Amino acid sequence: MLKATIALADLAFDPRWDGQAVAFGASRIEPFAHPALETLLVRTDGQWFATVRERRTEGGAPARQLDVDAAEFEQRYRECLLWPLDYAMVEAAQAGCRLKLRAGVFGALPVYARATDDRLELSWDAGDLTRAPTALDFEIASHRLALHTIYSARQIAVGIVMLTERASLSVEPGKASYHYPPPVQVTTLAQARERDAWLASFAAQLREAVDARPFVAARSALELSGGMDSATVACGLAAIAAPRSSLGILLEGETRPPQLKRRGAIVERLGLHDETVEIAARSPSLDLRPVPGQRLGFNQEYYLEACAALWDRAASLGCDRLYTGVGGDELFPDYLHELASEGDTLEAQRERTHRAQVDTLLTPRAREAARGLHSFGAPAGPVPATALAAQACRAADIARRGLWPVNPLSDPRLARFCHQLPLEQRRGRALMQRYLQQQLGEDTFPAGYRKETFEQVFPALIAAQAGMLTEQLRECALADLGLVDRRGVMALLDAVAASQARAPTAVLVSFLWMERLARQWG
Structure with a gap:
C-alpha cells in the first residue's frame, strides 16, 4: 500500500505532505495512488503517524494532513488501528528516531521491508528491494520446493520481511524487531438452525462483505472463471448494484465445454459485458533466462501471462478495481475431529x-x-493463511496495472460465519452451492458439479x-x-x-x- 526510503536520522525532522508523499528530510513515504485509497498524516508534538487505507465511501481528498493536540492524536490513532478495512500505518517518535510499521487484517497489498543499521526500505513490490545483492533463504526455499504453503514474515530473500496481517515492525538506529499478533480463538461451531436460515444468513454476510467498500460499476471488473467462488462474488455484487464487466481465462481440454456453458449462463443471467483470454494463446513462459529490467516477486502467479492480459484488458476498459474469488477455497474447511484420521x-x-x-x-x-x-509461520488470523498467501502471489502484479484487488470471500467476518457452520452446511460447499442455485438456477451448479482447473x-x-x-x-x-x-x-x-x-x-x-x-x- 506504500513505498518508502527512510534514513532513520531524518525522523528527527517534522513530516509534511508535499502533494505526492509524506516527506521529512531527504526521506519519503509514497502511498499507492489510487481512488480506492486515502492517506492521513496526523502530527502532534514530538510524534506523528501516517496511514494509507481503503476508503469506506467514494470521493473525498486523496490525502489530509492534521495538526492536533495529544488527546486528539490518541483518538485518531485508535481510530486508525480499528479501521474496518485494510491499511498500512507508519508511526514515528522523533526523539530517538524510532519508527513502527503496522498492517491491517486483509493483506490486500502487503508491504515488504528491508532494514539496515540506519536505513529502512519499504515497498508493496518485493522486486524493488532486490536491487541490492540478495541471497536465497535455504530453509524457506526447501519448504517451497516441497510445496509447503508458508505465510510468514520471513521470505525467500534473506534480510527481507513481509508485513503479515496485524503484524508490526519496529525500527530504531541499529535495531529492528518484528512482532506477530496473538492468534485468533479456536472456532466454535454454531448451534443448529433451520436450513433456510443458514442460506439467508450467508446471503446477508456476503452482502456485507461486498458492500463494505464503495462499488462503482463503471470502474469495476470481475474475474469470472465459471467456478463457484467467482460466481458467488458476481451474485453478491448483483445484490447491491448491477455489475457490468466480467473477465475470464478460457481453458482447454475436457473442462472447457462445461466452463463455457457455466460462464455463458452466469453472464446472461446477470447481464454482464464479458471479455475472455484463451490460455492457449497466453501460455506460461518456461524460459529460465532472466528478462532485463524485470524483477520477480517472492510469490509468483504461475499463469501470469494469461492473468496479465486479463488485467491489462480491465485497465483498458477504464476499470480501477478488480473483484476476485480469492478466499473461497478456505470458507468451508473440514476439521480434524470430523475426519476419519489426520x-x-x-x-x-x-x-x-x-x-x-x-x-x-x-x-x-x-x-x-x-x-x-x-x-x-504467522499465527492463525481472521483471514485464513492460504487465502493471504494467494493474495500475495497476485497483488503486486494487479497493482502495477492501476487496479486495486478486492477479495470479498476473504472478508474476516464472512470467514468466521462460514467456519462456524455445522458440517452438513460446509461439506462440499453445500451452502454456497445452494446460494448459487437460488440466485442463478439449479442448472448452473448442479449436484456433482466439477470444478474447472488449470492443472x-x-x-x-x-x-x-x-x-x-x-x-x-x-x-x-x-x-x-x-x-x-x-x-x-x-x-x-x-x-x-x-x-x-x-x-x-x-x-x-x-x-x-x-x-x-x-x-x-x-
Whole structure:
C-alpha cells in the first residue's frame, strides 16, 4: 500500500505532505495512488503517524494532513488501528528516531521491508528491494520446493520481511524487531438452525462483505472463471448494484465445454459485458533466462501471462478495481475431529502425493530442512493463511496495472460465519452451492458439479518444451546452492515429459519458478 526510503536520522525532522508523499528530510513515504485509497498524516508534538487505507465511501481528498493536540492524536490513532478495512500505518517518535510499521487484517497489498543499521526500505513490490545483492533463504526455499504453503514474515530473500496481517515492525538506529499478533480463538461451531436460515444468513454476510467498500460499476471488473467462488462474488455484487464487466481465462481440454456453458449462463443471467483470454494463446513462459529490467516477486502467479492480459484488458476498459474469488477455497474447511484420521486432511494427502518426487529432486540437506517443523509461520488470523498467501502471489502484479484487488470471500467476518457452520452446511460447499442455485438456477451448479482447473496446462507445455529446458538446465543455480540434485532435476523433467502426470508436474513447476528467481539474483 506504500513505498518508502527512510534514513532513520531524518525522523528527527517534522513530516509534511508535499502533494505526492509524506516527506521529512531527504526521506519519503509514497502511498499507492489510487481512488480506492486515502492517506492521513496526523502530527502532534514530538510524534506523528501516517496511514494509507481503503476508503469506506467514494470521493473525498486523496490525502489530509492534521495538526492536533495529544488527546486528539490518541483518538485518531485508535481510530486508525480499528479501521474496518485494510491499511498500512507508519508511526514515528522523533526523539530517538524510532519508527513502527503496522498492517491491517486483509493483506490486500502487503508491504515488504528491508532494514539496515540506519536505513529502512519499504515497498508493496518485493522486486524493488532486490536491487541490492540478495541471497536465497535455504530453509524457506526447501519448504517451497516441497510445496509447503508458508505465510510468514520471513521470505525467500534473506534480510527481507513481509508485513503479515496485524503484524508490526519496529525500527530504531541499529535495531529492528518484528512482532506477530496473538492468534485468533479456536472456532466454535454454531448451534443448529433451520436450513433456510443458514442460506439467508450467508446471503446477508456476503452482502456485507461486498458492500463494505464503495462499488462503482463503471470502474469495476470481475474475474469470472465459471467456478463457484467467482460466481458467488458476481451474485453478491448483483445484490447491491448491477455489475457490468466480467473477465475470464478460457481453458482447454475436457473442462472447457462445461466452463463455457457455466460462464455463458452466469453472464446472461446477470447481464454482464464479458471479455475472455484463451490460455492457449497466453501460455506460461518456461524460459529460465532472466528478462532485463524485470524483477520477480517472492510469490509468483504461475499463469501470469494469461492473468496479465486479463488485467491489462480491465485497465483498458477504464476499470480501477478488480473483484476476485480469492478466499473461497478456505470458507468451508473440514476439521480434524470430523475426519476419519489426520491422514485424510488435504495437506496430508498432498504431502503423500508429492513426497516421492520431492525426495528425488532435493539434496539430503534440503530434504531435512523441508521435513523440519518450522516455527516462523504467522499465527492463525481472521483471514485464513492460504487465502493471504494467494493474495500475495497476485497483488503486486494487479497493482502495477492501476487496479486495486478486492477479495470479498476473504472478508474476516464472512470467514468466521462460514467456519462456524455445522458440517452438513460446509461439506462440499453445500451452502454456497445452494446460494448459487437460488440466485442463478439449479442448472448452473448442479449436484456433482466439477470444478474447472488449470492443472492440465503445464504437463503438455513442459512435454513440448522439454528440449529447451534440458538445454537451459545444463547449468542449474539451485544445484549450485546445494538445494537440488542435478540428476534428480533431469529425472523429474524426463518423467513429466513422458507421463504428463500432475503430481511430478507440480513439483517441477515449483522448481522452475525458483530456478528463474535464483538466476535473476545471480
